[in-house]
Amino acid sequence: MKTAPTLLNRALEWTRKFDFIAPLSIRLYLLPTLYTGAHAKVTGFSGVVDWFGASAANGGLGLPFPTLMASLAAGTEVAGVICLALGLFTRVISVPLLVLMTVAGLSVHWSHGWAAIADKTTEASLRMDGLMAWLAHDFPGRFNYVTELGDPVILNNGIEFTVTFLLMILVLFFHGAGRYVSADYWLARKFPRVWPA
Incomplete structure (x- = not known):
């Protein structure tokens, strides 16, 4: 006779067949946010450079090398959109995305406290x-x-949303894009020794 814990364990184990849904959901959730940021930075690049370089007293971030920083931010978001949409190099692109979210959180949102609203x-x-x-x-x-x-x-512009996005990207960094609905999964099956899945 099977005990309740055994049945529960079997049921939970059965649900692992659908474990690809979680990373896929995270990727799809992050796409509009990254796309909006990437689109704004690419289409309004000179304004972003001005904002990055202007002093805090003038409403800017006072970052050094504003053109380089804006290029890195825009490039990271554009690459992030492409990679997360395809599930391609997901763990690799997660590293610059984590850096981007950390810098955004500390330079833009930290001073406004926790709450986004x-x-x-x-x-x-x-x-x-x-x-x-x-x-x-x-x-x-x-x-x-x-x-x-x-x-x-x-909007309070606090760090809440940034930390949420950072945690979601951290999950993708450790667990990858997920099975079945990602290029990483299929390429890792084809090239198991070399593909970063």
Whole structure:
């Protein structure tokens, strides 16, 4: 007679057939974020260089060698989009992506604290609440227009999202792109001694 733990272990072992879903999901989740960043950096490259090089007092990051840094950031995001979409060199591209997320987190988001979205006690949220109350009272039509698709929120620009992305990339670094739905999987099967899967 099989015991409950044995049955549970067998059931859990059976689910490993679908373990490729987790890394595939992470890759698909990261793609829009990386694409948005890559597209913005490539199409607005000179503005990114200016932002990277400008002093903090002038709204910039004050980074050294801003053209080089912007090129590295844009190149990493473009390569990241391509590699994650194909599941190609996933563990390799994870290293510069981890560096990129760490630099972004420390240089852009760290000073804003943890939360990506401002809580109701911040000054910005209190001002938004005042604006929404004014709209609801004096301009109900405008209030309904603003809120019909959801309540407006204030971004705090904290490090929360950056850390989340960093952890997801860390999983890809250690576990790779996953089976079946990645170029790495098939190339590693064809070239098992040389392919970095």
